[in-house]
Amino acid sequence: MELSAEYLWEKLQRDLEAEHVEVEDTTPHRCASSFRVLVVSAKFEGKPLLQRHRLVNTCLAEELLHIHAFEQKTLTPEQWTRKQQK
Amino acid sequence: MSGSLGRVAAALLRWGRGAGGGGLRGPGVRAAGSGGGGSGSAEQLDALVKKDKVVVFLKGTPEQPQCGFSNAVVQILRLHGVRDYAAYNVLDDPQLRQGIKDYSNWPTIPQVYLDGEFVGGCDILLQMHQNGDLVEELKKLGIRSALLDEKKDQDSK
Numbered sequence: 001m002e003l004s005a006e007y008l009w010e011k012l013q014r015d016l017e018a019e020h021v022e023v024e025d026t027t028p029h030r031c032a033s034s035f036r037v038l039v040v041s042a043k044f045e046g047k048p049l050l051q052r053h054r055l056v057n058t059c060l061a062e063e064l065l066h067i068h069a070f071e072q073k074t075l076t077p078e079q080w081t082r083k084q085q086k
Numbered sequence: 087m088s089g090s091l092g093r094v095a096a097a098l099l100r101w102g103r104g105a106g107g108g109g110l111r112g113p114g115v116r117a118a119g120s121g122g123g124g125s126g127s128a129e130q131l132d133a134l135v136k137k138d139k140v141v142v143f144l145k146g147t148p149e150q151p152q153c154g155f156s157n158a159v160v161q162i163l164r165l166h167g168v169r170d171y172a173a174y175n176v177l178d179d180p181q182l183r184q185g186i187k188d189y190s191n192w193p194t195i196p197q198v199y200l201d202g203e204f205v206g207g208c209d210i211l212l213q214m215h216q217n218g219d220l221v222e223e224l225k226k227l228g229i230r231s232a233l234l235d236e237k238k239d240q241d242s243k
Binding site for chain 2: 049050053054057061064065069070071072073
């Protein structure tokens, strides 16, 4: 089972119809397989943080079984635009 | 005026450790313990998360976190002056470690529960801290965030 940043990137893009995805392999900083992701998707609109994170968790359910540490940031397209303007 | 000062003092006394750094006692580190169904059972976990207003499951203890994310949760709670919370160390108990993940359907530790409800992990708590939601959620539990008092001090200078 592949566990590369690219693989995660593609899966998140596809399943969450994401506008923008960033996947960082943070494994070198930690003791075992770790990733940090940023997902921008309209699917997050109107959803509280917990629900957004659960969407991501569901998308990567298989992979998360083999990932030790996982960080995620979930933004709507509007939040992303605003953030970039800062 | 004296009435509200009285209330503030009473609140500080209730938390038992004073406003500032005093108090080595800190949060109550609990052991999940044995009992019907084992420490990982849904029923037991349900009781655990409802027993205290603020409940966290950590890797390590508040005094000695064993993981950066768990430490972040501890530090955020400390910033808000939340001292009276239940902290369960999943490293002590593999059944608890897996059980709590099944219970919340959440794959990682730390896990934060407010008023018996799963709130999220470190990422979510951090964002709630940054956007002011945590102060509000604590207020709903009758917990006054220390950051409010800090701000008040700053305003009055």
